Amino acid sequence: MNGKKRLLGMTLDELKEVASEAGLPGYAAKQMADWLYKKKVVSIAEMTNIAAAKRSWLENHYEVGAMAPSDFMKSVDGTIKYLFQVGEGRFVESVYIPTEDRATLCVSSQVGCKMNCLFCMTGKQGFTADLTSNQILNQIQSLPENEQLTNIVFMGMGEPLDNVGELFKVLEILTAPYGYAWSPKRITVSTIGAKGLKRFLDESDCHLAVSLHSPYSAERLSLMPVEKAFPAHDVLELIKQYDFTHQRRVSFEYIVFKDLNDSLKHAEALACLLKEIPCRVNLIRFHAIPDVPLESSDMGKMELFRDMLNSKGIICTIRASRGEDIFAACGMLSTAKNKQKD
Template identity: 65%
Template sequence: MNMDKKPLLGMTLSELQVLVSQAGLPKFTAKQIASWLYKKKVTNIDEMTNLSKKNRDLLNQEYTVGAANPIQAVKSVDGTIKYLFSVGDKNSIESVYIPDEDRATLCVSSQVGCKMNCLFCMTGKQGFSGNLSANQILNQIQTIPESDTLTNIVFMGMGEPMDNLDEVLKVLEILTSDYGYKWSPKRITVSTVGVRKGFERFLQESDCHLAVSIHTPIASQRKDLMPAEKGLPISEIVNILRDYDFSKQRRLSFEYIMFKGVNDSISHAKKLLELLDGLECRVNLIRFHAIPNVDLNGSDMETMTVFRDYLTKNGVFTTIRASRGEDIFAACGMLSTMEKNKNK
């Protein structure tokens, strides 16, 4: 990608309308450009053949489509593919493609590194290098070979989406708008640990599904695992969520990584039920993928099954998420950390 030119990919229709107005192009050109970018997925401006040659030349002076292919792809025996993208300054980010029968999900990143510093997360160990632009987020979705077959997008990759909400909301608009991908918001899930400045705004400005990373119902323990608990406690998050109707359009789920001997007891399950009482939600139990220099181990399947069955029996629909891609650095941030260390 030519770094001297501004990327068009990732621009909303309103941003394209400003662009064409400033460039002295006809108003309708904005919708034409959007169609070429998001429906036809062109990779250079010269492919936009219903724009005059003069107007294409004008755009080419300052702009580029801004699509950049992944620099590496690692495929698992189970079909999962982890893609690595360069985002400049010797930094890289990851996306994970997960095929599963009639579903094809892409897990995308929203930041380079992460400020949240959760104890169990490799991305947090990298520190924070910067927010991804809408261009860099959407590029993960648009440039992989499986782009046209995707059924679902989850913002569960590197970074905290609500710590970069302006850019994430732009991408959500493009994915769900008539001028863009025209996806239903029900095909998109945004995950968060709970960030005060972005949490309620997301609820108000997006209809996409919400997944809250909880990992323990006990505040003091959550603070040790997830420092974000200090900024926005899980009890406050739950109180905010009680004011929203999750019974129809939007789905609310809680992500719960299970650590052996830490948060996997029936006592924890009981406290979780008390915390979530009255909320229309589901719980996804996740097996922990070990990371270097962290003294945590994943719960065994028998313990996870007992935990799941207890929650489901007591009215909270609970699933155990299948582990995928364990042979290709499955833990989020592992592949990009290796690339970062290689570039030092």
């Protein structure tokens, strides 16, 4: 490490502080933002409308901080899993998912995860660190397919709302006029219902996805220890206080496990639980991970589950599985990389 601070991932207010420190006029912050987020430069030397002497000063103290992926794996279906190094011996994953009408990037927010969900490979790693705004945004900006992106989902390694401060800086840069100037409708934040949820609902117009996986508290607790601290009932009661009928959308993620949560009884209970929330449910086929006895439900049962929810007025779809030949489950590629070091 060279000890330099990284400009990529700084908000406009933070860049104003850098400009002041460098003895630059206030408008230089907007110039730096243009170079970083519009032109996507990789070096301060490319910021040619900043005086040469000031660029030299900046180069002595700062760097852009854009870093290419260290590895990747490409699926036969076009999905690409990228590995980014985020410190000595630390790696996170991003997954690029192209389809006919969109190109989505699934972004990580932490190294490992504290939540320890039974079905999640990232949770088996344990928690190592929150990613900085630089490390989160770099997964987007340094993606080889960056210019093709239409959507971003914070649904990779880690719990985004457990790292809410850094997440919000990235959301600001993605949506602000000085940054990417994206519509919030192109961005979805996925959560199991962590402590930052109320702030997100109050301050962001981005879409929300909530990991539910069972309509029954005890069963959900057996899958997701977070049910004890943040019960699904409380999460749903909070969500009911907000408007999801216009610009912002809420969806519920439901991984379907064989003979555990795939019965029509579960579908009816789920419909009852969500009946007051304008939402959709995404059914997800489980990708097996080592040393976990859970199995994926068969497609017939998933279709019956979907049809039951739709008949109850809950929009429900079965998410297409992607990238199964390239360590599809979150955390598997980074876990394999870490084991190579040991």
